[in-house]
Amino acid sequence: MRITADREACIGSGLCVLIEPAVFDQSDDDGLVELLDEGPLTDTVGTVEDAVQRCPAAALGSYPD
Known part of the structure; x- marks a missing residue:
């Protein structure tokens, strides 16, 4: 599986970080999503x-490898 994050569409809610902090984070600068791992375990x-x-x-999007 591959993960994508559209930072232009992101509103910085942080829900993704709360659900899976090993894969998603929020930028300290603007609060928008950052991917820590595009291909999660x-x-x-x-x-x-x-x-x-x-x-x-x-x-956010997910696609099979």
Whole structure:
């Protein structure tokens, strides 16, 4: 699985970070999403998918490898 984050669409809610902090972070400068890992390990796939689906700005995407 590959993860994408559209920083232009991001509203900085931080929900993704709360759901999966091993993959998502927020910039100290502007509060927008930062990817820590574009290809999450298999043990985080479920929570990453949850974060993608719950993003209020639809700024996150996931794609199979």
